Amino acid sequence: QNASVQASIRQLGECKAKDEIDHRLKALNKMIEDDRKEREEQDKKYQAISQKKAELEGTIGKEQEESKIDLEKALQKNEEELQSFQEAKNKYDQEILQLERFEQNERYVLEQIRKQIQQKQAIEKEYQLFKSLADTFSGKLKDKNKIQLETYVQSAYFQEILHKANIRLMAISDGQYELILLPAINKRSQSGLDLGIIDHYNDTKRSVNTLSGGESFEASLSLALGLSDMVQEQSGGISIETMFIDEGFGTLDEEKLNQAIDLLIDLSDHRLVGVISHTNAFKERIDQQIRVQKNGEQGSSIQIVD
Structure with missing residues (x-):
């Protein structure tokens, strides 16, 4: 646009006739007016664009600020949650450590119990053996x-x-x-x-x-x-070479008595057999005798009969 105006001005300087100059001058003025109007339009557009830009920059800045605040809040919330998680993790780690110690202690106790059970079983086994022997000795076996x-x-x-x-x-x-x-x-x-x-x-x-x-x-x-x-x-x-038999023969009948005397006589062949008896059959059949006779108040007397 400026280049066209400058060219018109040079042509105006070259004109010599008044009409041509007027004509050229009107055309130049119109071009200048058009240029002015165009400039105003451009300025309006520029102002509109600048305002729109400012509004957009304000909106973007606000949104960015809000986004930044939201992001900071989210980050802070995440930090708090992370801190809570870390505290919970530490707590759980402590609990796990305590549980591991408890489990280790329980394993030790369980091992001791197992050893005691094995010892008890060994003692019970030994006890059953001795009890069986004791029951056998004392006659207390079941079903026996x-x-x-x-x-x-x-x-x-x-x-x-x-x-x-x-x-x-x-x-x-x-x-x-x-x-x-x-x-x-x-x-x-x-x-x-x-x-x-x-x-x-x-x-x-x-x-x-x-x-x-x-x-x-x-x-x-x-x-x-x-x-x-x-x-x-x-x-x-x-060697039992001597035997004494005290009484009992009085209860035997004659046949049984004779059988008993015969048995004792057979025994006397290889041992000394002494018989204490009041039975007359012995007086008649036993050759060697020691007779004890009561003599009233004077006591008793002994007589050896062979």
Whole structure:
């Protein structure tokens, strides 16, 4: 636009006629007016653009400030949350550390308990062994006869004595009687040495308490002889060379008495047998005697008969 005005001014300077100059001058004025108007329009546009720019810059600045504030608030909130999380983490770390210590302590306690349980099991196992032995010794085994060890050992020896005694008893009783050990009446009983008798005449078993006086004497004599045989046989070097029998013969009938005397006479071949008796049969059949005679208030007198 300025270049056009300047060119018009140069052309105006070159004009020589008045009309041409006026014409040129009007055209120049119009160009200047148009230029002015255009400048004003440009200024208005510029002002509008500047104002719009200022408004935009203000809006952007405000939004940026608000965004900055919001961001700072968000950052502060995040910092607070992070601090809370860190505090919670520290708290949890402490709790985990305490739990680990507790777990370690519990493991130690558990290991000690396991060791104690193993020791207890070992003690219980040993206890069961000794208890079983003790129950065996005392005769307290479950579902077993209640026979104590002492009684069991005695019964074992007693069986040997009975075996030897029955040799004598069968001879004296003409094969009628045989001594036996009776089983325990029930499993609560502490018995085990109770004597019974077998009556071979009627094939029955019963207690020795059912024997008559004479039969009891025969059984007792047989037991005494069986015991002496057992002692001599198992004691090594011990010889029972003397035996004394005190009374009991008065309960025997004549036949049984003669059988008992015959047995004692047989025994006297290899040992000294002394019999204390008031029975006349002994006076008649025993050759060597020591007779004791009462003499009233003067006491007693002794007479040796051979």
